[in-house]
Amino acid sequence: MRIAVTGAAGRLGGQVVRLLADRDGVDVVAMTRRPPPGGLLPPQAQAVVADYAEPAALRTALRGADTLVFVSSDGPDARMLLHHRNVVAAAAAERVAHVVALSSVDADAASPFCYAVVNRLTEDMLLGSGLPCSIARASLYTEFFEGWLTEARASGLLRLPAADGRISLVARDDVARALAALAVGEPTGRHHDITGPVSADLADIASVAAEVWETPVAYEDIPAGTYCAETAASGLDPWWLYAFSPLFASVREQRWAQVQGDYALLTGGLPLALRDVLTAHR
Numbered sequence: 001m002r003i004a005v006t007g008a009a010g011r012l013g014g015q016v017v018r019l020l021a022d023r024d025g026v027d028v029v030a031m032t033r034r035p036p037p038g039g040l041l042p043p044q045a046q047a048v049v050a051d052y053a054e055p056a057a058l059r060t061a062l063r064g065a066d067t068l069v070f071v072s073s074d075g076p077d078a079r080m081l082l083h084h085r086n087v088v089a090a091a092a093a094e095r096v097a098h099v100v101a102l103s104s105v106d107a108d109a110a111s112p113f114c115y116a117v118v119n120r121l122t123e124d125m126l127l128g129s130g131l132p133c134s135i136a137r138a139s140l141y142t143e144f145f146e147g148w149l150t151e152a153r154a155s156g157l158l159r160l161p162a163a164d165g166r167i168s169l170v171a172r173d174d175v176a177r178a179l180a181a182l183a184v185g186e187p188t189g190r191h192h193d194i195t196g197p198v199s200a201d202l203a204d205i206a207s208v209a210a211e212v213w214e215t216p217v218a219y220e221d222i223p224a225g226t227y228c229a230e231t232a233a234s235g236l237d238p239w240w241l242y243a244f245s246p247l248f249a250s251v252r253e254q255r256w257a258q259v260q261g262d263y264a265l266l267t268g269g270l271p272l273a274l275r276d277v278l279t280a281h282r
């Protein structure tokens with residue numbers, strides 16, 4: 001079975017490649033934007049350069065693939081959608097028999113979060129293409145949220161505009177395990193919600209971090225406008241300010257709060273808790 005994986009030089013795609021490369025009977029094609037540095041990918045994987053912006057390169061990379069693990073693109077949303085259109089078109093042109101696509105639990109055109117809209121439109125595009133598919137809707141990655149926690153570790157305050165929004169943080173490795181499990185199975189034609197084991201508000205999240213790090217960390221809910229002004233003043237790239245602000249609006253709407261058992265059904269294991277991830281990184 002030949003399985004192609006996009007985003008293979010990235011953290012999630014790279015982990016999917018490593019998981020699949022260890023399996024008997026699987027040939028892995030690792031799709032990267034540029035030639036990967038030596039040693040980044042396991043020797044069993046075949047590296048193929050294919051930028052999401054290059055339809056011909058995507059088709060070449062997917063030729064002969066039975067399955068595609070489609071890790072979503074990143075960056076400005078309109079460009080991301082264009083990338084996704086290119087990937088779906090290439091998979092359809094090469095008659096890939098199964099597309100395992102990464103989406104998010106907030107995949108909704110009515111969400112305030114730009115990537116929720118992109119993910120929903122991508123799911124619709126995929127389902128409309130007629131390609132047999134399985135969709136992994138991931139919650140927010142624990143390691144992604146850890147960026148804000150790490151800032152709070154220094155200041156003692158997790159200052160974010162999340163109100164009482166809850167998040168079912170999921171370890172990136174668990175998302176990789178769910179994608180790998182879907183990739184070796186038959187297309188399910190539906191989405192699977194890949195969440196962490198608990199739904200926690202930011203006060204709970206801060207208190208877990210404080211306990212693991214043995215240092216005070218408290219949550220302070222701040223107005224969205226204050227967050228924008230302070231983040232702009234910090235020098236963050238304007239795109240990420242534009243993206244993070246509506247992300248917290250979607251958190252306030254409880255769009256990342258659900259906990260589902262799909263991870264256990266797919267992998268037979270239990271998802272890692274925030275405490276596990278922070279302890280491993282301590």
Ligand SMILES: NC(=O)c1ccc[n+]([C@@H]2O[C@H](COP(=O)([O-])OP(=O)(O)OC[C@H]3O[C@@H](n4cnc5c(N)ncnc54)[C@H](OP(=O)(O)O)[C@@H]3O)[C@@H](O)[C@H]2O)c1
Nearest residue numbers: 007009010011012013033051052072073074139140141144
């Ligand atoms: N749920 C969440 O909390 C959350 C948070 C952040 C991101 N995400 C999504 O999850 C995906 C995987 O996350 P991650 O942590 O593994 O991100 P990552 O480490 O940044 O990996 C993303 C990969 O996408 C590749 N890429 C970007 N633009 C490309 C292009 N034009 N053509 C081909 N490849 C391109 C990057 O290539 P290079 O290595 O060359 O840069 C990188 O290897 C992200 O891409 C994003 O869609 C989800």
